[in-house]
Amino acid sequence: xxxxxxxDDARLGAAIKRxxxxxxxxxxxxxxxxxxxxxxxxxxxDLVLLDLGLPEKDGIEVITEARRLKVKxxxxxxxARDSVESRVRGLDAGADDYMTKPFHLDELAAxxxxxxxxxxxxxxxxxxxxxxxxxxxxxxxxxxxxxxxxTRREFALLRILMERHGKIVRRESIESSVxxxxxxxxxxALEVLVHSLRRKLSPEAIQTVRGFGYMVPRDLT
Amino acid sequence: MSQRGIASxxxxxxxxxxxxxxxxxxxxxxxxxxxxxxxxxxxxxAQAALGMDAMIAQTGLAHIEVAHDSQSLxxxxxxxxxxxxxxxxxxxGYQVLGADGRVxxxxxxxxxxxxxxxxxxxxxxVHIDRRHWRLYTHRDxxxxxxxxxxxxxxxxxxxxxxxxxxxxxxxxxxxxxxxxxxRWSVRRALRPLDTLTSLLTIRTAWSRDTLLLAGAxxxxxxxxxxxxxxxxxxxxxxxxxxxxxxxVAHELRTPLASTMIxxxxxxxxxxxxxxxxxxxxxxxxxxxxxxxxxQLLLLARLDDADDMPRGRVDLCAAARAVxxxxxxxxxxxxxHLDVSVPTLPVWLVAHGPALDAxxxxxxxxxxxxxxxxxxxxxxxKQDAKATVIEVRDDGPGIPPxxxxxxxxxFHREAASLGDGFGLGLSIxxxxxxxxxxxxxxxxxxxxxxxxxxxxxxx
Numbered sequence: 001x002x003x004x005x006x007x008d009d010a011r012l013g014a015a016i017k018r019x020x021x022x023x024x025x026x027x028x029x030x031x032x033x034x035x036x037x038x039x040x041x042x043x044x045x046d047l048v049l050l051d052l053g054l055p056e057k058d059g060i061e062v063i064t065e066a067r068r069l070k071v072k073x074x075x076x077x078x079x080a081r082d083s084v085e086s087r088v089r090g091l092d093a094g095a096d097d098y099m100t101k102p103f104h105l106d107e108l109a110a111x112x113x114x115x116x117x118x119x120x121x122x123x124x125x126x127x128x129x130x131x132x133x134x135x136x137x138x139x140x141x142x143x144x145x146x147x148x149x150x151t152r153r154e155f156a157l158l159r160i161l162m163e164r165h166g167k168i169v170r171r172e173s174i175e176s177s178v179x180x181x182x183x184x185x186x187x188x189a190l191e192v193l194v195h196s197l198r199r200k201l202s203p204e205a206i207q208t209v210r211g212f213g214y215m216v217p218r219d220l221t
Numbered sequence: 222m223s224q225r226g227i228a229s230x231x232x233x234x235x236x237x238x239x240x241x242x243x244x245x246x247x248x249x250x251x252x253x254x255x256x257x258x259x260x261x262x263x264x265x266x267a268q269a270a271l272g273m274d275a276m277i278a279q280t281g282l283a284h285i286e287v288a289h290d291s292q293s294l295x296x297x298x299x300x301x302x303x304x305x306x307x308x309x310x311x312x313x314g315y316q317v318l319g320a321d322g323r324v325x326x327x328x329x330x331x332x333x334x335x336x337x338x339x340x341x342x343x344x345x346x347v348h349i350d351r352r353h354w355r356l357y358t359h360r361d362x363x364x365x366x367x368x369x370x371x372x373x374x375x376x377x378x379x380x381x382x383x384x385x386x387x388x389x390x391x392x393x394x395x396x397x398x399x400x401x402x403x404r405w406s407v408r409r410a411l412r413p414l415d416t417l418t419s420l421l422t423i424r425t426a427w428s429r430d431t432l433l434l435a436g437a438x439x440x441x442x443x444x445x446x447x448x449x450x451x452x453x454x455x456x457x458x459x460x461x462x463x464x465x466x467x468x469v470a471h472e473l474r475t476p477l478a479s480t481m482i483x484x485x486x487x488x489x490x491x492x493x494x495x496x497x498x499x500x501x502x503x504x505x506x507x508x509x510x511x512x513x514x515x516q517l518l519l520l521a522r523l524d525d526a527d528d529m530p531r532g533r534v535d536l537c538a539a540a541r542a543v544x545x546x547x548x549x550x551x552x553x554x555x556x557h558l559d560v561s562v563p564t565l566p567v568w569l570v571a572h573g574p575a576l577d578a579x580x581x582x583x584x585x586x587x588x589x590x591x592x593x594x595x596x597x598x599x600x601x602k603q604d605a606k607a608t609v610i611e612v613r614d615d616g617p618g619i620p621p622x623x624x625x626x627x628x629x630x631f632h633r634e635a636a637s638l639g640d641g642f643g644l645g646l647s648i649x650x651x652x653x654x655x656x657x658x659x660x661x662x663x664x665x666x667x668x669x670x671x672x673x674x675x676x677x678x679x
Contacts (some may be wrong), residue, residue, distance in 0.1 A: 105485035
């Protein structure tokens with residue numbers, strides 16, 4: 001899942017990026033509203049964490065402009081402005097959720113999961129595909145009733161495939177979700193990642209659809 | 222007296238003035254009329270006597286004398302009442318005396334009159350039958366007769382009384398009517414004041430709306446205008462305070478948030494090594510929080526520092542102290558920090574902590590904007606007009622069109638992505654203003670960067 005964090009405070013931005021990467025999210029940290037808006041317009045982004053007090057282009061302006069451009073990406077506002085009016089203003093401008101600084105990491109993660117569930121139409125944090133299951137909250141993966149330890153990238157790959165299990169997930173979506181805006185990704189990095197994931201699960205857990213992408217079958221045994 | 226309302230004061234003064242003017246005027250007018258009536262009555266009396274004489278001259282005196290002797294004096298009846306209406310005729314009469322003093326003709330009511338008043342053409346006042354009479358005597362020396370016409374004062378008094386009443390009555394009725402009219406018009410004239418009062422009463426606290434008083438009279442308009450000016454001013458001050466506290470919240474909550482996130486990460490991470498990695502960042506965030514708190518407190522203190530005590534300050538020593546304090550930070554960040562001050566002390570009567578804060582914030586700002594390996598220099602010098610503090614860095618500088626904006630509280634230049642708190646320059650400006658000093662952002666004479674010059678006038 002590709003998350004963009006727009007925060008001008010260096011320490012907070014870095015802390016959020018590190019903490020979310022640790023939760024197996026792909027995080028791009030931008031510091032100005034203009035950069036945030038540009039990223040929203042030009043790339044496939046799954047979620048935006050947006051500070052409101054930004055230099056040059058204010059957070060509210062970013063939301064308003066993004067929504068005017070019909071960008072539907074969930075936006076989670078994090079701000080020090082805690083008055084009811086500014087919450088209402090933020091939500092009415094098109095934000096999906098609102099968090100007042102300071103906040104706990106657990107709450108931030110829970111809200112991100114909640115927005116992601118809503119965006120994908122999921123009922124809970126548990127994704128099941130036959131014998132394979134993945135918990136979005138505890139980050140636990142079990143296959144044929146045994147725990148599987150995955151790396152951050154492997155988890156990110158499995159998560160996007162499990163979210164749409166039984167359907168083909170296009171290669172480009174997977175790449176943007178797993179690698180985000182990283183530029184130094186080697187051409188066969190995804191194949192390598194798929195290979196190592198198959199080794200930890202089973203070869204048939206992830207099927208290659210040549211020319212399109214990959215899928216996790218609905219009734220995996 | 223001073224607490225009485227405008228309305229009652231106006232009512233009383235208009236009422237009293239009206240009474241004070243109308244009553245003497247009425248009195249004088251009545252006096253004039255009465256005097257005229259008096260003169261008119263006298264003239265009529267004289268005219269009656271003269272007319273009588275003329276009639277006797279016409280008929281002939283002998284005629285009267287032949288027909289009657291003194292014993293059988295003809296009775297001239299006095300016209301009595303005509304119906305119910307009393308007339309004044311009972312109250313007039315005449316007497317005609319012959320040359321020998323014999324009474325030739327007399328009205329009943331004047332029978333008791335003895336000798337008429339002396340002289341010709343003279344008026345006189347006498348009592349006849351306990352009545353007070355006004356007499357006019359005409360002596361016709363050609364015929365040797367004396368004609369006296371008389372009028373009872375009663376009749377004249379009736380006329381006078383009627384005249385008095387005619388004059389006084391409108392006045393007596395008019396004064397209460399006038400009072401009512403004055404009351405009404407005063408209340409009407411003061412109605413805009415009532416409207417203003419009720420508008421102010423129903424105003425909600427902290428309301429920033431302008432007062433709208435349609436058709437306000439020119440006496441009220443300046444009040445409404447200056448009230449609106451005050452409301453606007455208070456509104457601006459409130460807005461500034463509201464923005465300030467929102468910004469303060471932002472300034473403090475952001476480092477608090479990053480402290481919390483870092484500590485949460487450290488707690489969540491089970492392995493010691495990875496947990497430890499988050500702690501320095503948490504600590505740095507706390508430091509930044511502490512520094513922002515200090516700055517905000519300093520700024521708040523400087524905001525009402527106008528009456529704080531001033532003392533003698535050696536600017537050179539103060540500058541060296543600031544540079545010594547910040548040299549360690551500069552070294553860590555690989556910046557060169559220099560100080561250039563005159564060898565002799567520069568004594569100023571100034572607010573020491575404010576000057577320290579001014580120099581410290583300028584140097585810290587410069588250190589933040591100087592590139593790694595860059596130079597920052599704090600200079601103190603004196604020229605003819607002022608003592609000058611200069612801080613120069615070789616960073617990217619600030620374009621001239623944005624130099625005004627950087628003084629706003631919480632302004633952050635987009636390029637300053639580190640700890641640009643946006644409070645530093647506000648502190649500098651406030652401290653400078655305390656000393657009547659100017660702050661100018663300039664281009665350095667050589668090379669890139671920013672030169673901040675603070676001029677403290679002698």
